[in-house]
Amino acid sequence: MAYQTISPYTNETIKTYDFSDQADIEKALSTGHELYKKWRNGPLDQRIDILHKIASLFREREDELATIAVKDMGKLFKEAKGEVELCALIADYFADHGAEMLKPTTLKTIATGEAEVLKHSTGVIFAVEPWNFPYYQIMRVFAPNFIVGNPMVLKGPSNTPGSSDVFGKIVLEAGAPEGSFTNLFLNYDQASAIVADPRVQGVALTGSERGGRAIAKAAGENLKKNTMELGGTDAFIVLDDTDIDQVADIAWRTRLYNAGQVCTSSKRFIVADSLYDEFLTRLKDKFAAVKAGDPMDASTTLAPMNSKRAKEKLQQQVDDAIKAGATLYYGNEPIDLPGQFFQPTILTDISKGNPAYSTEMFGPVASVYKVHSDQEAIDLANDSHYGLGGIVFSGDPDRGAKVASQIETGMVFVNNFMSSLPELPFGGVKASGYGREMSQLGIMAFVNEELIVKAQKPDLSNPAGGLVAL
Ligand code: NAP
Numbered sequence: 001m002a003y004q005t006i007s008p009y010t011n012e013t014i015k016t017y018d019f020s021d022q023a024d025i026e027k028a029l030s031t032g033h034e035l036y037k038k039w040r041n042g043p044l045d046q047r048i049d050i051l052h053k054i055a056s057l058f059r060e061r062e063d064e065l066a067t068i069a070v071k072d073m074g075k076l077f078k079e080a081k082g083e084v085e086l087c088a089l090i091a092d093y094f095a096d097h098g099a100e101m102l103k104p105t106t107l108k109t110i111a112t113g114e115a116e117v118l119k120h121s122t123g124v125i126f127a128v129e130p131w132n133f134p135y136y137q138i139m140r141v142f143a144p145n146f147i148v149g150n151p152m153v154l155k156g157p158s159n160t161p162g163s164s165d166v167f168g169k170i171v172l173e174a175g176a177p178e179g180s181f182t183n184l185f186l187n188y189d190q191a192s193a194i195v196a197d198p199r200v201q202g203v204a205l206t207g208s209e210r211g212g213r214a215i216a217k218a219a220g221e222n223l224k225k226n227t228m229e230l231g232g233t234d235a236f237i238v239l240d241d242t243d244i245d246q247v248a249d250i251a252w253r254t255r256l257y258n259a260g261q262v263c264t265s266s267k268r269f270i271v272a273d274s275l276y277d278e279f280l281t282r283l284k285d286k287f288a289a290v291k292a293g294d295p296m297d298a299s300t301t302l303a304p305m306n307s308k309r310a311k312e313k314l315q316q317q318v319d320d321a322i323k324a325g326a327t328l329y330y331g332n333e334p335i336d337l338p339g340q341f342f343q344p345t346i347l348t349d350i351s352k353g354n355p356a357y358s359t360e361m362f363g364p365v366a367s368v369y370k371v372h373s374d375q376e377a378i379d380l381a382n383d384s385h386y387g388l389g390g391i392v393f394s395g396d397p398d399r400g401a402k403v404a405s406q407i408e409t410g411m412v413f414v415n416n417f418m419s420s421l422p423e424l425p426f427g428g429v430k431a432s433g434y435g436r437e438m439s440q441l442g443i444m445a446f447v448n449e450e451l452i453v454k455a456q457k458p459d460l461s462n463p464a465g466g467l468v469a470l
Contacts, residue, residue, distance in 0.1 A: 002017075003016070003018075003161040004016045004159065004161065006307065007339075008305060008340040009294060009303075009338075009340075010338065011308075011338055011339065011340075014071055014162075018185065020184040020185050020186055020190070024184060025186075025190060027182075028153045029153065029197055029199045030179075032151035032152075032153060032180075032182065033199040035151045035177055035179040035180060036121060036124060036150065036151055039121060040149060044098070044102075047146055047147055047149070049095075049175075051091050051095035051146055051174075052095045053175060054170060054174040055087075055088040055089075055095065057173060058170065059088045061170070062081055062084045065084045065135065065163075065166060066083070067080075068163055069083065069084075069134050069135065069162075072134055072162045073131050073134060073159060073160050073306040074304040074306055074339065075303050076295045076303045077295055077298070079257065079258060083134075083135055083136050086136055086420070087135045090136070090139045090140065090143050093422035094147045094422065094443065095143075098147030099147070101443050101444075102119040103119070104117060104118050114453070114454050115451065115452070115454075116452055117450065118449070119444070119449060119450075120448040121148045121446075122225075122447065122448045123199060123200065123202070124153060124201060125151070125152050125153070125201070125202040125203070126152075126194050126195060126203050126204070127141045127153070127154050128155045128191060128203070128204070128207065128211070129141070129156055129157060129164075130208075131160040131306055132258060132262060132263070132306070134156070134157070135163055135167055138156070139167075140206075140426070140437045140438055140442070141204045143422075144437075144442055144443040146180060146181075148443060148446065148447055150201070150202065150446050152181050153184060154168075154182065154184065155184060155190075155194075156183060158185075159306060161185060168182065191215070192215075195215065196221075196222045200224060201446065202225050202226065202445065202446035203215060203224050203225070203227075204226065204435075205226070205227070206229035206230075206437075207230065209230050209431050212433060215228075216228055227434065227435030227436070228433030229263070229427055229428070229433050230263075230386075230432050230433040231386060232263050232264060232360065232387070233268055233358070233386045234264055234266050234267055234389045234391070235269075235381035236251060236268065236391045236392075236393075237381060237392045237393065238251075238269065238271040238272055238279060239272055239377070239393060239395075239403065241394055241395035241396060242272070242393040242395060246393070247393045248279070248283070250417060251266065251279070251282075251283055252283055252287060252344075253417065254391060254417060254418070255364060255366045256287070256301075258303070259303040259304065259342070259363060259364055260305075260342075260344075260362070260363045260364035261305065261306060261363060264389035267360065267365075267366070268367050268368075268384075269366055269367065270371055270377045270380050270381060271368060272372075272377070279368070280346065283330075283346060283368070287344035287345075287346065287364075288330070290302040290344060292337055292341045292343075302344065305340045305342055310362065310363065311340040311341075311342055314362065317355070317361050317365070318332055318356075318361075320355050321347055321354055321355060321356035324351075324354040324355060324356070325354060326347045326348065326350045326354055326356055327348045327349040328345070328346075328347060329346040329348045330344075331343045331344050331346060332345045342365075343364075344366075345364065345365045345366070347368070348367075350367050358384060358385065360386065374399075374403055378403060382408045386428070386430055386432045387409040387410060387430040387431075387432050388410055388427075388432035389409060389412065389413075389428070390412040390413075391412065391418060392404045392407075393415055394414070397415055400415055409428060409429060409432075410425075410428035410432065410436075411425075422438050423438070424438060424439055425438060425442060426442065
């Protein structure tokens with residue numbers, strides 16, 4: 001697909017970008033590889049300063065960056081500003097803590113000598129990223145790997161090229177050497193060829209299950225370590241002792257933030273029978289109160305979806321769900337604006353055979369289920385081939401946490417929104433992917449943990465029988 005900014009609010013094609021050619025790819029890989037060799041055994045100090053500078057530039061240029069993201073994919077300006085600030089937080093976090101995280105660890109061993117594990121960079125990382133958070137998704141991979149010393153080549157999404165482009169410019173403006181981060185506009189064949197290139201030592205993809213399977217297959221065939229951050233149908237469980245006022249004020253936000261286009265949006269609300277009717281009424285009232293309009297306008301609370309294609313796909317999913325027996329509780333009416341708006345919609349009575357039961361709906365559509373016990377809520381939450389995030393609400397946070405621990409998923413928040421923060425690991429299980437980004441776990445994704453055992457002289461008398469050949 002062409003790399004184009006098409007405003008989902010005005011439908012205007014703002015800019016089209018040329019595809020990268022073979023020379024661009026070769027330059028990105030060769031400068032990246034040379035830099036890796038230079039960085040591998042060198043000091044970190046300069047990269048720490050540069051990463052802080054990147055954070056400062058994100059903050060200084062917040063409005064400009066947010067405006068670019070709004071033009072690219074239509075999100076609310078205030079939400080785009082929040083994303084830019086989060087990028088700055090991530091950059092600062094890895095600049096502040098990365099060196100500590102990468103210190104060698106000493107192991108206790110019966111082997112003769114001192115054993116330690118060094119944390120080395122491994123080479124160029126190829127990242128394939130989606131459009132829904134056009135800066136944050138890139139920063140999640142870039143910041144930790146920059147500190148590790150892994151240069152990054154990016155294949156950004158075809159519909160947010162302006163954001164990927166300016167990200168690269170900021171990295172260079174902050175003083176990062178050429179090859180630290182190269183944004184390329186690639187087709188899928190070029191992307192597969194980069195995965196196969198021997199200079200690339202890691203592959204990180206965030207995106208759909210379909211995109212993940214394609215890139216994971218290429219990575220597997222080429223024995224490249226990879227992380228997959230894929231889709232989800234996250235459950236939002238409301239236990240019977242929940243304060244309805246509290247939950248009502250949060251539930252709608254967890255579905256409509258970013259026009260519902262978040263991997264960890266709450267997509268399935270699983271509600272105790274005693275609160276079900278009241279919950280539905282409150283959710284409908286909140287959904288009905290949003291104001292669609294210009295995403296740059298501070299009074300707008302519902303942004304358009306990112307593209308015509310995305311809106312049409314969601315419409316098809318809702319139509320199919322209703323055809324298969326779901327009840328349309330609220331919404332699904334056209335919005336009289338030229339942009340790609342989708343009215344917040346609530347579906348109920350979704351049976352197990354309904355496609356809406358198991359597929360991800362990546363937009364402002366809530367599926368609401370009634371359950372009669374905590375166990376039924378857990379079983380329903382787990383009856384999904386995805387397992388990314390989740391939320392549990394309860395009047396008793398310990399009861400909520402007990403339920404949370406029984407959900408087969410990568411992350412659960414009790415009595416609050418899910419938030420992504422640099423110190424918290426991010427990632428899922430099942431078809432939501434594998435590996436973690438951010439935090440101590442994330443920084444290790446593409447690190448070579450090299451064991452060094454240092455003895456004064458050979459000694460064959462260890463209790464394992466002096467095994468030397470294994
Ligand atoms: P997508 O279609 O998979 O696209 C994501 C990226 O992968 C884009 O750069 C896309 O390029 C590229 N891509 C897709 N297929 C490819 C292939 N065969 N070869 C090479 N590159 C390929 O996903 P999306 O629809 O844009 O994003 C929404 C999905 O991402 C949702 O399922 C959402 O839940 C998931 N997501 C997950 C996380 C997480 O952290 N787990 C975070 C955000 C979003 P083009 O743009 O050129 O097609």
